[in-house]
Amino acid sequence: MLVIVGGKGDRSVRTMNIADQETTYTILQQNRQTGMQLLYERYGKQLYSYAVTSWQLSEDEAWELAYETLLKIIASIKQYEFESEKKFGSFVFTVFCNLLRNFYRDEKRRAERVRFLSFDEALFDESKDSPSLQTEREVQAQLVEQFVRAHWEEPRHDEAKANLNCLHTALDGLEDWERVLLLQRAQQIPYAEIARFINKPADQLKVYHQRARKKLLRRFTDAHKTMKQRANRDEHKS
Amino acid sequence: MNTNHKTVDALDEMLRLAVLERSVTASSDDEWVDQLAEFVFSTSPEVSPPDEKRQELFGRLQEDLNELETFGDLFSSALQQQNLDLPMLAEAIELSHETLEQLSQDNLFPDRVPVLLMKRLIEFLGLSFGKAKTTLQKTATLIIENQNAKNISSLTPAFARRWAIDKIGKVRPVAIAAGDFLDPYSAHASLEIYLRRLEALFETKDLTKQIV
Numbered sequence: 321m322l323v324i325v326g327g328k329g330d331r332s333v334r335t336m337n338i339a340d341q342e343t344t345y346t347i348l349q350q351n352r353q354t355g356m357q358l359l360y361e362r363y364g365k366q367l368y369s370y371a372v373t374s375w376q377l378s379e380d381e382a383w384e385l386a387y388e389t390l391l392k393i394i395a396s397i398k399q400y401e402f403e404s405e406k407k408f409g410s411f412v413f414t415v416f417c418n419l420l421r422n423f424y425r426d427e428k429r430r431a432e433r434v435r436f437l438s439f440d441e442a443l444f445d446e447s448k449d450s451p452s453l454q455t456e457r458e459v460q461a462q463l464v465e466q467f468v469r470a471h472w473e474e475p476r477h478d479e480a481k482a483n484l485n486c487l488h489t490a491l492d493g494l495e496d497w498e499r500v501l502l503l504q505r506a507q508q509i510p511y512a513e514i515a516r517f518i519n520k521p522a523d524q525l526k527v528y529h530q531r532a533r534k535k536l537l538r539r540f541t542d543a544h545k546t547m548k549q550r551a552n553r554d555e556h557k558s
Numbered sequence: 559m560n561t562n563h564k565t566v567d568a569l570d571e572m573l574r575l576a577v578l579e580r581s582v583t584a585s586s587d588d589e590w591v592d593q594l595a596e597f598v599f600s601t602s603p604e605v606s607p608p609d610e611k612r613q614e615l616f617g618r619l620q621e622d623l624n625e626l627e628t629f630g631d632l633f634s635s636a637l638q639q640q641n642l643d644l645p646m647l648a649e650a651i652e653l654s655h656e657t658l659e660q661l662s663q664d665n666l667f668p669d670r671v672p673v674l675l676m677k678r679l680i681e682f683l684g685l686s687f688g689k690a691k692t693t694l695q696k697t698a699t700l701i702i703e704n705q706n707a708k709n710i711s712s713l714t715p716a717f718a719r720r721w722a723i724d725k726i727g728k729v730r731p732v733a734i735a736a737g738d739f740l741d742p743y744s745a746h747a748s749l750e751i752y753l754r755r756l757e758a759l760f761e762t763k764d765l766t767k768q769i770v
Contacts, residue, residue: 349663351638352631356619360612362599369603375574383607391619395626398664399704406592413595417581424578464568471575487576500593506573513601517593533569 345408348397356394363412364390374507375420385423389416460537463544486547490539498532505529628700629693630664636683637662651679667701667745668694669752677759687760691753698749702742 344362348355364386371382392415402408467487470480491499497518504514511529515522577594584591623631637643644662648655653675660666661679668676680690 350634352623352635356616360615364615365603365606366599366601368607369605370598372605379605379607383611386607387615387618390615391622394619394623398628398630399700406596409599410592410595413598414581414584414591417578421578421582424575461568464572468568468571468575471572484576484579487572488580491576499590500597503573503577503594504597506570507577509597509601513597517597537569 343402343405343408345397345400345402345405348394352394355397356390359390359393359412363409367412367416370507371420374509375424376508377423381423385416385419388419392419460541463541464537482547483544486543487540489543490536493539494532494536498528498535501525501529502532502536627693627696628664629668629690629697630662632685632689632693633662633683636685640683642683647679647682651675651682653679664697664700667749668698669748673752673755673759677756680756687757691757694753695749698745702745 344355344358347358367389368382368386371377371385372379375382377385389412393412400411402411467480467483470477470483473480491502494502497520500518501514501520504517505511511525512522515525520528581591581594637647644655644658647653648658651658653671657666657671658679661668661671671679680687
């Protein structure tokens with residue numbers, strides 16, 4: 321990878337050839353200037369694009385988040401040891417998610433940007449012909465809306481935390497590929513890209529995705545029901 | 559009314575929130591986060607930032623990082639700029655290679671280096687006392703903040719003494735045992751005394767120059 325060292329106001333502009341196998345964190349620890357450029361090339365650009373396409377942030381917002389992520393990593397690089405570039409990548413991603421989470425929690429900013437679309441019934445056509453299924457779908461829809469609203473309003477509140485636990489239980493109960501498919505699709509990642517990762521034919525993924533959504537909703541509703549029953553029992557005992 | 563609203567599917571929003579929460583709270587061996595990170599970083603970016611922003615970013619990063627610069631950063635960049643290596647420096651300064659390496663990595667509390675040798679090092683690298691002082695303070699803060707998270711080896715003595723004020727107000731060396739470490743308050747206080755001694759040494763040198 322060619323990394324440009326120097327630039328505006330710096331007469332010593334030159335390029336350095338960094339071998340792909342050289343780890344970003346080693347270079348960053350040894351030479352901040354070169355490491356900084358490499359970090360941007362390998363991770364910064366992707367984070368910017370990811371924030372715009374998957375999280376619908378404006379270009380300025382995405383740029384600020386990418387910038388803050390790079391700054392935090394460069395400033396704290398000496399405090400960490402990494403076993404591989406992959407683990408370093410996970411670290412970069414976690415730092416970014418932390419900043420994104422804080423940004424996302426700003427309800428006002430969010431309300432300006434996103435209009436809440438309630439549960440998409442069109443995805444469950446078969447429920448129109450079956451009243452019991454329709455009721456089940458409505459319950460699921462309500463739960464999902466409650467989840468999102470509780471999380472938007474007060475993510476640290478007990479209800480939001482309990483909901484999140486139910487969701488994690490439901491997600492952990494899925495096959496690995498189903499979970500990856502759901503999480504990545506929720507971030508607007510095209511089926512063709514996801515197919516590379518889960519070894520499934522891209523043209524089948526839309527169908528698999530709908531099935532996985534239904535499976536997740538069923539598991540989430542069950543986990544929620546169990547949680548409520550347990551809470552009621554505990555309340556009754558006390 | 560804002561017409562730039564984006565609509566989001568409720569279930570997808572729920573999953574996005576799950577991604578954020580899990581990414582932040584996951585342990586380092588959580589495959590979930592590794593998978594997502596690998597995916598994000600192995601995909602070619604769909605949107606690229608404008609070219610002019612790139613240079614602006616590096617300029618801004620450099621400025622902000624200067625504010626956060628530690629002695630280790632300053633030391634490492636001085637080594638690079640002057641094409642020096644640690645064995646060469648160890649010989650010139652009479653500090654061990656290991657100590658210099660720890661200093662360059664901000665792994666050694668500054669007052670664990672004898673003050674005369676620190677002065678010699680700062681001069682050899684062509685650094686000003688003011689810059690060295692600011693960065694040494696940042697290194698100390700960094701080490702204190704990290705001592706619980708990492709380990710306390712950075713606070714164990716490279717030399718078996720540190721400086722402290724005795725009962726009659728005199729600055730004296732105090733012996734410390736291997737494995738000993740300082741609480742944040744004492745560490746900062748000890749560093750302040752150390753920096754005052756260092757400053758006095760630099761001032762003495764300046765005074766000598768004036769007299770000559």
